[in-house]
Amino acid sequence: MKPIDLCLLLTAYSFVATALLAGLAFQSRRYSHWLVLAAAAAILAVSVVTGYYVEPGRGYPELVAAAIRRRDLSAVLAVAWGSMLAAATGSFMFLPQRSWDRAGFSTGLLGSVMALGVTFVACQAFFWTSAGYVTRQPPAYSLDPAFRVQRIADLDYRPIRIIAAEGRVFVCYDYFEEAGDIGGSIVELFPDQPDRPPRVIADSPLLARCYGLAYHRGDLYVSRSGFWGRADRGRIDYAGTGAVTRLSDLDGDGYFEFFDDVVKNLPGVRGPETMHQNNGLCFDAQGNLYVACASSANRALDRHPWGGTVLKVSPDFQKIDVFVRGLRNPFAIICTADGHLLLTDNDVDENPGDELLQLRQGAHYGHPYVLPKQDDRRNDGFAKPLWISEGESNVQGFAHCDAATLPPRYRGGLFVADLLQERVLYFGLDTSGESIRVTHVQPLAVIPSPLDVAATPEGDLYVISRNSRKVYRISPVRRVRDPAGKEKP
Numbered sequence: 001m002k003p004i005d006l007c008l009l010l011t012a013y014s015f016v017a018t019a020l021l022a023g024l025a026f027q028s029r030r031y032s033h034w035l036v037l038a039a040a041a042a043i044l045a046v047s048v049v050t051g052y053y054v055e056p057g058r059g060y061p062e063l064v065a066a067a068i069r070r071r072d073l074s075a076v077l078a079v080a081w082g083s084m085l086a087a088a089t090g091s092f093m094f095l096p097q098r099s100w101d102r103a104g105f106s107t108g109l110l111g112s113v114m115a116l117g118v119t120f121v122a123c124q125a126f127f128w129t130s131a132g133y134v135t136r137q138p139p140a141y142s143l144d145p146a147f148r149v150q151r152i153a154d155l156d157y158r159p160i161r162i163i164a165a166e167g168r169v170f171v172c173y174d175y176f177e178e179a180g181d182i183g184g185s186i187v188e189l190f191p192d193q194p195d196r197p198p199r200v201i202a203d204s205p206l207l208a209r210c211y212g213l214a215y216h217r218g219d220l221y222v223s224r225s226g227f228w229g230r231a232d233r234g235r236i237d238y239a240g241t242g243a244v245t246r247l248s249d250l251d252g253d254g255y256f257e258f259f260d261d262v263v264k265n266l267p268g269v270r271g272p273e274t275m276h277q278n279n280g281l282c283f284d285a286q287g288n289l290y291v292a293c294a295s296s297a298n299r300a301l302d303r304h305p306w307g308g309t310v311l312k313v314s315p316d317f318q319k320i321d322v323f324v325r326g327l328r329n330p331f332a333i334i335c336t337a338d339g340h341l342l343l344t345d346n347d348v349d350e351n352p353g354d355e356l357l358q359l360r361q362g363a364h365y366g367h368p369y370v371l372p373k374q375d376d377r378r379n380d381g382f383a384k385p386l387w388i389s390e391g392e393s394n395v396q397g398f399a400h401c402d403a404a405t406l407p408p409r410y411r412g413g414l415f416v417a418d419l420l421q422e423r424v425l426y427f428g429l430d431t432s433g434e435s436i437r438v439t440h441v442q443p444l445a446v447i448p449s450p451l452d453v454a455a456t457p458e459g460d461l462y463v464i465s466r467n468s469r470k471v472y473r474i475s476p477v478r479r480v481r482d483p484a485g486k487e488k489p
Contacts, residue, residue, distance in 0.1 A: 003130050004063055005078040007051045010123040012082030014044040017116050020086070036113055043120050050127060089115040138422065138448040140465075140472050146407045149445055152191045152462075153198055153471040159464040161280075161397065162471065164454040165215035169462055171198070171471065172210045172222065184210045186220065186247070186256070191462070191473055202247050202256040209269060211331075212244075212281040212291070220247040220256055223291060225268035225277040240304070242266025242278040244291055244313075262317040263291060267304045270296040273329070280332040280343075280397075287315035290323065290341065292330035298349050299368040308367055310343065310359060326365035326382065332397040332452065333359075340436055342386075342414070344395050347372055354395045355385035356416075356427070358436050387427070387438045394420040397452030398427075403459030405476050410444075415461050415474075417450035424450055424463055424474065445474050 018040040025033040051060030067075040140149050157173040164170075169191060174184035184207025187198040202220065212223025226241035244263035247256035266278040276294035283289055295308035302308050305322070310333065312323040329346040336342065341359040345367075352372045357365055363383040372388045389395050398416040414427035424447055428439040449467040456462075461474040 002074065003127055004051075004054050004067065005074050006123055006127040006130060007047070007054055007060075008064070008067075008075055009078040009082040010120065010127070011044070011047045011051065012079040013086045013119055013123075014040065014047045014116070016083050016086035017089075018044050039113075040116060043116065046124075047120075050124065085119070086116075138446075138468070140445070140447050142445045142474065143443050144445075146410075146477055147445065147474050148477055149447070150473045150475070151470055152194070152473045153189050155187070155198065155469040155471065157185075158466050158469055159451065159471070160211055161213040162452045162454045162462055162464045163213050163215055164456045164460075164462055167456075168215075169454065169471075170201070170213065170215070170220065171464060172207065172213045174208045174210055176208075182208045184208050184224070186210075186213070186222070188254070189462075189471060191460075199254070201249075201254055204259065206245065206259060209277055211277055211279045214281050214283060214289075216283045216287075216289075218249075221245070221262075221281060221289070222247065223266075223278050223281045225266065227269040227274065229271065236271070238270035238296070239268070240265040241268030242293070243268075244278075244281060244289065263289070263311075263313055263320065266291065266311075267293050267296065267302075267307050270304075270307075273297055276329050279330060280334075282333050282335050282341075284335045284341070285339065289313040289315075289317070290333055290335070292327070292333045292343060294329040295327065295367060297368070298328075301368060310341075312361075323361055324359050324363045324365065324383075326363075326367045326369075327357075328367040334398065334400055336400045337402060338431065340431070342398075342400070342436075344398060344416070345385075346394065347389075351391045353388040353391055354393060355389075356387040356395065356398075356414075356438070357383070357385050386436060387441070389418070392420055393418050395425075396450070399453040399455035399461065401455035401459060401461070403455075403457055405459035405478065407476060410476075415444065415453050415455065417447075417453050417463060419449055419451060419466065422446060422448055422450065424453065424461070447472055 021037045021040045025037045048060060054063055142149050157175050159171045159173045162171045169189040170186055171189060172186045176182050183205040185200050186202040188201045189198050190196040207222060207224055209225045210222050214221040222245045224243055224245055228239040228241050230237050243261045243266055246260045246262050248258040249256045250258050269277045273296060276296060278291055278293045280292045281289060291311045293306050293309050295302045308327045309325050310323045312321045327345050328348060330343050331346060333343045343357045343359055345355045345357060347354050348371060355372055366382040370382060396417045396419050398414050400414055402412040410426060413429050416425045416427055418425055423443045424445045426442050426444045430437040430439050447463050448465045450463050451466040452464050454462045459476050463472045463474060
């Protein structure tokens with residue numbers, strides 16, 4: 001049921017109930033009945049006021065008139081349901097009563113008042129929840145006493161990526177308004193100033209579908225994409241709407257006002273999998289840029305030569321090479337301090353498991369020919385993943401951290417967001433050989449719908465919660481010694 005339908009149901013119910021109580025009050029002339037009538041009238045007034053919150057900026061009468069003009073059947077049914085429910089429960093007030101209590105209440109009146117109160121509370125609760133004003137906030141907490149979790153920011157939209165660089169924390173998101181406006185924004189957070197709200201430092205329609213974010217030499221880089229399909233006598237083609245855009249703050253005021261596409265004609269959003277596009281990006285120590293580009297389909301060859309690849313772009317952005325192939329929907333890519341390139345790739349619809357990959361130039365990782373966990377000769381010749389998740393997982397963004405402030409058992413590993421499991425996982429790594437090896441995986445913290453993780457040199461982890469629109473900080477508990485020599489947080 002839509003919020004407007006809930007509001008109409010409640011208004012109709014409280015209006016009919018108020019009318020019936022008014023009739024009873026005038027008939028009985030009892031003081032207690034006038035009190036009940038006043039309460040019912042107050043409920044009716046609250047119900048009408050609630051209607052103005054269905055769509056802020058539009059009045060309740062305007063919404064009702066619009067429902068009438070478009071002959072909204074669900075709205076008619078809501079009014080009828082509320083009216084009949086009030087009439088059914090209110091009719092008991094007028095049944096002959098053998099006795100009244102000292103306050104002047106009959107059994108029928110008491111039942112009707114209780115029904116009115118319960119219906120009002122239930123409809124209000126459903127309305128505010130369905131309208132999005134009240135949302136359930138699952139708890140966020142650490143699974144290891146060596147860490148603590150703090151909520152540091154509330155966002156206006158669902159975040160997509162987060163980065164931490166040079167003491168600053170940035171989050172990007174996009175928006176698609178009901179009125180038709182589209183765009184995206186980047187905000188800067190101030191974790192150590194809890195009373196300071198996030199500040200918008202870039203906003204533009206170009207930032208729609210901003211699924212990658214990086215910081216390099218004072219500039220922000222955004223992996224963004226659009227959607228443009230063309231039909232030519234039955235053949236459907238999609239334009240390369242993806243790009244990597246450099247954002248610069250030329251006047252030093254904190255707002256990044258200068259935009260420049262340094263990489264163009266990336267595959268972007270295409271059918272049939274319109275949630276696939278160019279995603280994560282990162283820089284290595286030499287200044288090379290790596291861009292993860294998704295394949296256009298669940299299991300099919302891609303007609304675009306850059307579909308399902310990671311591209312390597314030279315520091316001057318003049319040369320673009322395919323670094324690896326055989327990816328389905330790579331989301332996040334990072335370059336560790338010792339130069340290893342790691343990437344998460346989301347699995348096919350059959351859900352055999354997402355993959356963590358170590359990227360080696362020229363390698364092919366199997367898509368669309370093989371599935372994760374498939375033991376088959378067709379796997380021969382394809383690079384093997386470092387790790388494959390369980391079927392009900394969905395690994396997304398991740399970060400590498402070797403800060404000295406971390407407990408020794410957590411240094412040099414990966415902190416990975418699992419969206420479905422609502423966990424931040426820790427991956428222990430063995431980097432002693434030529435290839436990285438995952439030694440163990442353990443849950444570190446419970447975070448609602450985590451999508452991306454950023455780490456700082458101080459050992460703090462920043463995690464964005466997609467559905468609750470919040471940012472959390474996971475920090476190691478710093479321990480000091482008291483005068484007696486005992487450790488304490």
